[in-house]
Amino acid sequence: MPGLLISHKSEGETHLIVGASALSLSRVSKSIECDAAKVVLVAPPDGHVAWSSEVQRKVDEYSGRIVWIQREFQDEDLTTLGREEVDGIVDVVFVATPSIAEIGTRISNLCRKLRIPVNVADAPRLSTFTLLSTHTDGPLQIGITTSGKGCRLASRIRREIASSLPNDIAMACEKIGDLKQSIQDGDDIQLQHNMETYYHEVGQHDDDAVQSSKFNRLVLEEEANEELAKNRDALKKQRMRWLSQVVEYYPFSELANLSIDDLSSQYRFNFPNLAAESQLQFSPAVPKPGRISLVGAGPGSAGLLTTAALTLITTADLVLADKLVPAGVLDLIPRHVETYIAKKFPGNAEAAQQELLAMGLSALRQGKAVVRLKQGDPYIFGRGAEEYIFFRKYGYTPSVIPGITSALSGPLFAAISPTHREVTDQVLICTGTGRKGAAPAIPEFVESRTTVFLMALHRLSDVVGWLHDAGWRMDFPCAIIERASCPDQRVIRTTLDHVVEAFEILGSRPPGILVTGKSCEVIEQVPEGKSWVVHEGFQL
Template sequence: MAESFRDPQRGGSLIVAWQIKEKTVLIVGGGAVAASRVFNALDADARVTVVAPELCPELQYRFSSAQIVWKDRKFVDADLEQADMVLTAISDVQESRRIADLCKQQRIPVNAADINDLCDFWFMSTHRDHSVQVAVSTNSKAPRLANRIRRQIASALPRGTGLAVEQIGRLRKRIREADPKPENSKRRMTWLTQLCDYWPIEQLARLDADNIDTLLDAYVQNHDPQSVKIAQDTTTSLSSSGMPSPVMQTSSTTDVHSPEPVEGKKGRLVLVGAGVGDPELLTVRAHKELKQADIVLADKLIPEPVLDIIGCEIYTARKFPGAASEAQDDLYRRGLEELAKGKRVVRLKQGDPFVYGRGGEEILFFRKHGYEPDVVPGLTSAINGPGLCGIPVTHRGVADQVLVLSGANRNGDLPTVPPFVATRTLVILMAVKRLERVMELLRQQEFPADLPVAIVERAGCTDQRTVRGTVSTIAGIVERVGHNAPGLIVAGHAVNILSDAAIQDRYLDPSTLGLHSAE
C-alpha cells in the first residue's frame, strides 16, 4: 500500500504567502540590504521598525515620509518585545547570531542576511504585477540564478496578467454581492473557474465596467461563461500570442486563401496525434515527425512535456470563447503560408486526430488547397485514458462493446444517450463540467442508480487521477473533491472490475480511495 504514495523529495522549503499586514517587522541594520527588506515588508502592508545608528539614503527617505519607525541606536534585547518578525542585515556576524538565538527562544521568526543556518525562512526572487506575485527560490543556493529564472518566467506571462487578476477580483466581488447566500458558494466558484480556465488572460485584462456588468448578468441568468459575447469597439487588436482578441472581435474570417507556392517548392503536411499527455506514449513515427518538422501548428491543450521535445517553432492558435472558428482559420492560414514556402509542417492535435479532433475536416481543407496530409494516429483518451487508470473498457463476460460520445457538439448540446445495455462501457468526452445533467440523461435511459461511474482526469499526465462513484453518487463526490480538467466520464460494470488493483495503482489519488464503495 505504501507504493501508492509519493516519496518526498526533501531538501526544499515550505513556500507560503505570509500575511503580515498590520504586523510589526523589526529590521536591524540601515544599509542597502536593510532597505530591500524594508521595501518587501512595506509592500506587504507591515508596520516596520528599523534599528540602526545610521540610515542609507533610501531609508532616510522612508523615515522622513513616515513610512517606517526609526530607533537611532544599536539593537537592544527589549526591541523584540513587540516584534512579530525580525530581519537582521548587519555585518556583525556574532551579533546576528545573538539576535537570532533570542528570537528562537521567544519563538519569533527570524532571517539573518547571508547567514543561512540562522534563518527560519528565505527571501525569494519575486515578480510583482498588481495582485500577482511570482516567487522563485533556490533554497539560498544560487540567488543570482533565481533572479534569472524569475525574469524568464515573468517574460513568459501573458500581457495584462496583473490587470486580469484585478478585473476578476472586481467581478468576483460583484457576484458575491448579487448572490451572497453561503449555500451558493459552489455555484459561484464553479462559474468563475470556468471563466478563468476558458477565457484568455489578454481578454480578461480588457474587461471594463460594462463588460463586468454583462458577465454579472450572465451569472445571474445562469449562462455558460463560454457562451458570453462581449461587445466593444470595432477595432481588432492582437493579444500577446498574435491572435485577434475575442473581446474586440466583431467578425470572423471564413475564407482562407492559399498563397502562391514558391517556385520549385512544395511543402509536406503531417497530421500527428499527440496522444494522452506523456511524451513516452507518443508513437515512434510521431516523435520522428516532430523532430523533423520545420514548424509545428499545435492545439491549445498539448501538454508541455510533449512540446518540450520539439526543436522548431511552435505556433498555437488558442480557441477562445466566441472565436473558435477564427482560431481554426488562423491555423489553416499559417499552415498554407508555410507549405507554400516548401516547409515541412506538422499539425499536432491532442489525442487521436480522428476521435472528436476535427482531423477529417482538416484533411478535406488542405486537400482542397492541393496538399494531401499524411496521418500519424495518436492514443485517444477515450480508450487509453481509462486503461492508464486501471479501467479496461472491455472485459470478457462484463463488457463486450464500447460507445464513445462527445459532450460538446457543434451547438453545445449534450449527447443523445441510447438506452442502457448491461454489457456496454459508455465513455463521454468533454462533459465533466455538466456531470449532474449527464447523470440525469443516464437515469432517463434506465441506467441503474448503482452502476459504477468513474471520472478520469488528465489521463497520461503525472498528476492524473480517478474519482469513482455510481450514477447516483458521482456528481456529489466530484462536487466534494473537485475536478482537475480535462477529464472524461466512464460508466459501466467494467469500471470497477479491476478496482482492487486500481486502488493499489500509483495513478489513483489517495483522496478518492474507497469512495466508490462507501458512497
C-alpha cells in the same frame, strides 16, 4: 501536520522583531521588502560592532519605518508598540534571539492570548506560522516549506524549482495580469453601454417618463440593477473560462510574448458567438509539391509520441498545433520550425479551425512540409477526417500518423483496466459535446460496459444530468482523469452522484476525460465513508 499556505499582505502593518542576531536583521529587511509600514526591533546593542552598525544603517536609510529600541523585550511591547487604530497591538511578531527556550516560550504564550501571529526561530511548536523559502521574480512568488523539518532542505528544493522555470516566466505573469485587466475593462464598458441602452429603451416606452417620477425611476433602477447583476455574472464566467484556456494551453514562451491588444480584440470579437461568422472561402489552384501530415501527439507525455510523429515534427516547415498539445511535446519542435497554436477558445472554434486550414493550404501552395499536430489520435473526436477531406479537395492528400488516445491510455495511467473478466466486457468512447455545443446522443446504461467521455468536463453537470435522465445508476463508479501521463496528472475517483460536487470543489485541470464503469474500482477503490478520493502525479 502541514499548515495552510497563504501570501500575507504586510502593507500598513507594524512588525515586532525581538533579538540581536543575523536572523533578526534578515527579518527586518524582509518586512521592509514586504512593505510593512513600521518595523520595531527590540534588542540591546550587540557585542559585534558590525551588527549594530548595519542596524543603524538601515534605521537611517528607512527613516521613520524602522525603529530600534535598545533594550530587552518587555511584555507590554506587544500592546504598546503597534498601530494606534488597533489599540497599540502589533500585527506580527518574530522572535530571533539565541535564548529561545526562555523568552521564546514566554513571547509565544503572550501572542497566542492576544491572537497575534508569532514566529519563533527554530521552534515550530512555539510558532503559529512558519516562513517559507521563497523565490521571487516580478509578480511571481514561489514558497517552499518543510513544516520545520529542515530549512536548508527547503532552500535546496526552492533552488531546484527556480532553476527549472522558464527565463521569461515573470513576463508571462505580467502579460496574463494585463490581459485579464484589459478584457475586464472592456466588459465593464460593455455593461455600461448595456445599462444606458436599457434606460433609453425602457424610458421610450414609459408614458410617464417625461414627468420625472421618482417612484417610477426607482422601479426602473431596481429592474436595471437586477439585469446588470445577471450580465456581470455571465460576463465573469465567460471571461474566466476564456482566460483559463489561454493560461492552460499557451506555452510559457508564448505567454511572455502575448500581444495584449490583439488578444483583447480577439476576445471582444469571439463573443457572444463566432460560430455564425462567415466561413473562409478558398479558390481552387494548381497544387505545388507541398506535403501535409495529420499527426497524433498522444495523451500528454512527450515520451508517448511515435517515432514517425517525432520525425515529422522535427523536419516540418510549419507545425499547426492544437491548443491541447502540451508544452513537453511542443518543446521537441526545433526553433527554426514555424509553429502556430490554434486559438480555439469558447465561441471561436469554427473560425479558428478555418484559420488553421487557410494557413495550412497557403503553406502547401508554397511547397512547404506542413504538420497538423493534433492531441491524442487525429481520428478520435479530433476532426481529422474533416481535415483530410479538406486538403484532398485542394490536391493535397494527407498522410495520417496515429497517436495514443487518452480514451484508452488515460484509464491505464489511472490504474483503471477498461475491461476485466466478469466485470466489464466492452468499452465505449463517447463525446460530451455535440457539434456547435449541442447535446450529444447519450448511450443506454450497460452495467458491464466501461464508457469513456471525451470533451465532457466543461459541461459535467449537464452530462451527469443527461445520464440520469437516460436511466443510468447514480451510484455507478466513475473517475475524472486530467492531464493523463503528465507529471501533474490528477485522478478523482468517485461515483456519478458525487462527481459534479467533487469537480466543482477541486477545480478544473484540463484537458481531462470522464470514465464510468465498475472497472473504475477494480484496482483502486474509494475508502469506505468517503465520497471521493484524489490521486496526484504520474511518472512515465
